[in-house]
Structures are given as C-alpha cells and as structure tokens.
Amino acid sequence: MSRVPDDLRYSKEHEWVRLDGETATIGITHFASEQLGDVVFVELPEKSASVRQFASLGVVESVKAASDIYSPISGEVVERNVKVIEKPELVNTSPYEQGWMVKVKLADKGELAKLMSAQDYRAHIGEAAGAGGD
Numbered sequence: 365m366s367r368v369p370d371d372l373r374y375s376k377e378h379e380w381v382r383l384d385g386e387t388a389t390i391g392i393t394h395f396a397s398e399q400l401g402d403v404v405f406v407e408l409p410e411k412s413a414s415v416r417q418f419a420s421l422g423v424v425e426s427v428k429a430a431s432d433i434y435s436p437i438s439g440e441v442v443e444r445n446v447k448v449i450e451k452p453e454l455v456n457t458s459p460y461e462q463g464w465m466v467k468v469k470l471a472d473k474g475e476l477a478k479l480m481s482a483q484d485y486r487a488h489i490g491e492a493a494g495a496g497g498d
Contacts, residue, residue, distance in 0.1 A: 367394045367491070369460055373476055374485035375418070375436040380460065381479060383470070388437050391464040392424065392455060395489045400426040403455040408433075408444040408465055415439060415468060417475050422465060424455060437475045439468035 372380040378396035382389045397403065405425040415421045415435040422433040444466045448454050454463035480488060 368482050368486050368489075370482040372460070372482060373436065373479035374482070374488070375434060375479055376488065377418075377434040378489075379434055379436045381436045381476070382460075382464075383476070386470050387442065388439065388468045388470050389464050390421070390433075390436060390466050390468060391459055392433060393485075394459045395491075396431075397456045397459045397463070400424060400431060400455075401428040402426055403452040406448050406452045406455065406465070408449060409441050411441055411444060413441045415441060415466075417478070424452075433465060435468070436479055437468060438471040440471070441466050442469050443467040 372382050374380050374393065378393045378399075380391050380393050403424055403426045407423040409415065409421055415438060417436065417438045418434055420432040421435040424431050424433055445464050448463055448465060457463065
C-alpha cells in the first residue's frame with residue numbers, strides 16, 4: 365500500500381477521506397501516524413454524532429503526545445471503528461485499511477473540493493512523487 369494512496373482526499377491536518385457513495389470513511393495518514401509514534405489510545409465520537417468540516421472529531425494519544433483528529437468533512441457518524449479503540453496500534457500498522465476512525469454520512473459533497481489530492485498532499489508533506497523511503 366502506498367504511503368499516500370491516490371484514491372483518497374487529504375486535509376492539511378493529515379486526515380484522509382475515502383468516499384463510497386454518500387458514506388465517507390475517515391482516518392489519519394501514514395505520515396501522521398509516523399509523526400505521532402506508537403498510538404496507545406483512540407477516542408472517537410458515538411454513532412449518530414454530528415461532525416463539522418475541520419472541527420475536532422476525536423483524539424489520538426501516542427507515547428509522544430495527544431492530538432486532535434479533525435474531520436475533513438461534515439456529516440453524521442454512521443459507524444465508528446471499535447477495532448481501533450480496542451487495538452490503537454492499528455493506526456500505525458494499517459492507517460488506510462484496518463486503522464480507519466469513523467464512517468460519516470456526507471452532508472455536503474462540495475466540501476471535498478476543499479481537500480487535497482494525493483499529489484497535493486505529497487507536496488504538503490514534502491514527499492517527492494514516487495519516493496517512499498524514510
């Protein structure tokens with residue numbers, strides 16, 4: 365899996381969105397999980413909670429620091445990833461697959477235009493196109 369998958373949209377705060385119809389899956393990027401270090405705790409909103417674009421939706425705590433997770437889009441939480449609450453290390457080991465945070469029913473598809481493409485996100489984090497090493 366690429367460190368910056370091409371099929372996702374990204375926020376400046378290092379969250380990603382994968383759209384499937386009207387449902388958006390949200391997580392934090394590989395880059396963010398590397399910056400955090402070993403994640404030891406994840407706090408997520410309850411099902412049916414409302415989230416607003418660029419507002420805090422939860423917290424990730426690592427051995428280094430606690431950081432807010434910001435919602436890249438607005439909507440209603442339809443599912444939260446209980447696995448990542450029980451096994452926070454999934455954020456580090458599988459940020460784009462098993463380590464997702466919440467699924468949200470999208471309120472406004474237009475908000476996606478405010479997010480970065482994979483190419484823009486790579487530039488944002490200073491990763492050269494096609495380069496993946498540490």
